[in-house]
Amino acid sequence: MGKIEKRWRTGMSRREALAGLASFLAASPLLHAQRDPWPLGPHRRFLGFDEMRDVFDFEPIFRANVPLSVYDYTAHGTESEFTLYRNRDAFGWVDLIDRGGVDAKDVDTSTELFGHRMPSPIMLAPTARQRTLHPDGELGMHRAATTTGTTMIVSNASSFPFTRIARAGAEGPLWFQRYATREMEPNRVALGDAQEVGSQTIVVTIDQQASYYERDLHDRHLGGTPRRVARRTPPNPPNPYRVSAGRLWYEWKLFDDLRPMCEVPMLAKGILTGEGAKKCLEHGCDGIIVSNHGGRAIDYGPSSLEVLEEVVQAVGGRVPVLIDSGFRRGSDALKALALGADGVCFGRASRWGLGAFGEEGAQRVLEILNAELRQAMAAAGVSSIAGIDRGIVKTNFP
Numbered sequence: 001m002g003k004i005e006k007r008w009r010t011g012m013s014r015r016e017a018l019a020g021l022a023s024f025l026a027a028s029p030l031l032h033a034q035r036d037p038w039p040l041g042p043h044r045r046f047l048g049f050d051e052m053r054d055v056f057d058f059e060p061i062f063r064a065n066v067p068l069s070v071y072d073y074t075a076h077g078t079e080s081e082f083t084l085y086r087n088r089d090a091f092g093w094v095d096l097i098d099r100g101g102v103d104a105k106d107v108d109t110s111t112e113l114f115g116h117r118m119p120s121p122i123m124l125a126p127t128a129r130q131r132t133l134h135p136d137g138e139l140g141m142h143r144a145a146t147t148t149g150t151t152m153i154v155s156n157a158s159s160f161p162f163t164r165i166a167r168a169g170a171e172g173p174l175w176f177q178r179y180a181t182r183e184m185e186p187n188r189v190a191l192g193d194a195q196e197v198g199s200q201t202i203v204v205t206i207d208q209q210a211s212y213y214e215r216d217l218h219d220r221h222l223g224g225t226p227r228r229v230a231r232r233t234p235p236n237p238p239n240p241y242r243v244s245a246g247r248l249w250y251e252w253k254l255f256d257d258l259r260p261m262c263e264v265p266m267l268a269k270g271i272l273t274g275e276g277a278k279k280c281l282e283h284g285c286d287g288i289i290v291s292n293h294g295g296r297a298i299d300y301g302p303s304s305l306e307v308l309e310e311v312v313q314a315v316g317g318r319v320p321v322l323i324d325s326g327f328r329r330g331s332d333a334l335k336a337l338a339l340g341a342d343g344v345c346f347g348r349a350s351r352w353g354l355g356a357f358g359e360e361g362a363q364r365v366l367e368i369l370n371a372e373l374r375q376a377m378a379a380a381g382v383s384s385i386a387g388i389d390r391g392i393v394k395t396n397f398p
């Protein structure tokens, strides 16, 4: 056989060559990292600041502003992200009954929590590392919260220390959230510092004890986050599922140990059952936050909205019950208020605002949410928070 015939017999066909090139490109970490997890959304171009209409408008701008690893850190949920999506689905299972008859300008959204008057029950959930979203981080978020009269819960894992945020000039109400350490002394110091600079409450988060995020485990970030996950994994005892052992020791007794360190109300965050809420009260908690950590704790758990009434009934009005996870609209907040919540916290929505336009973006998100709540209350025929009752909603939970 001649040289040329041999090459035809054993060489790559054009189809094979193209297939090889395609698989090379598909496996390239560079291209992989650029891939968006979702298409760009309903708009064909990026909207400007003045075109923001609802909080979803902020998300694509935020996504375009930050590296994929930062976007994923905000967006991800645990494992299959079933609970992440269920949190949003749940709002579709609650109908608002249109009783009409109230003008939006006559609606008063003000309320009171732990003896503090607030212009609205809409609050900021504690979310970590806000400086990755915008250089101003929590300082900008606090200014936005102050401008809109919003109470901000500051994460234990904030980019700036709580004391610095509290002393930076903005004067809006702050609550401090703590992930307790097993060793009690660091808790005493952190809670003492936070209360000294005026934290109105202490929020103790007890969920997210064992979670991992598949978006991070897969190498979408050119080695960034996955390597960090691997480093965090404690080598001893060996941990085959790469689940952080950091919080696996939590027990109800934790609240007994922390209570004497709090001169302000202490809230438990991450409660999803009536039984859990009762335990919190037995162990000295002054408030409950119904939350599944925005779908970042245990996967295949219920949405927080579905279990809200169970918790409210178990608490029986003894302490305030707040809620978060999946809230994106003022009408979402109204549904929770009708099911018995006293306050509603927003996590990702506020991060989208800060990440999209900094302080002004976060402020605009809060303004939009409050305007939507007012509008939804008017449509449902209620003019005050106290006037919201179970009759304005019908639940169709599966």
Ligand SMILES: Cc1cc2nc3c(=O)[nH]c(=O)nc-3n(C[C@H](O)[C@H](O)[C@H](O)COP(=O)(O)O)c2cc1C
Pocket: 073, 074, 075, 087, 125, 126, 127, 128, 155, 156, 157, 177, 205, 269, 291, 292, 293, 294, 295, 296, 324, 325, 326, 327, 345, 346, 347, 348, 349
């Ligand atoms: C990026 C991110 C970081 C978070 N960091 C914390 C935290 O440090 N402490 C905490 O108690 N909860 C934290 N959470 C959970 C939020 O407080 C809240 O439960 C959750 O965001 C509510 O769901 P949503 O994002 O759908 O509004 C975080 C949530 C997100 C999205």
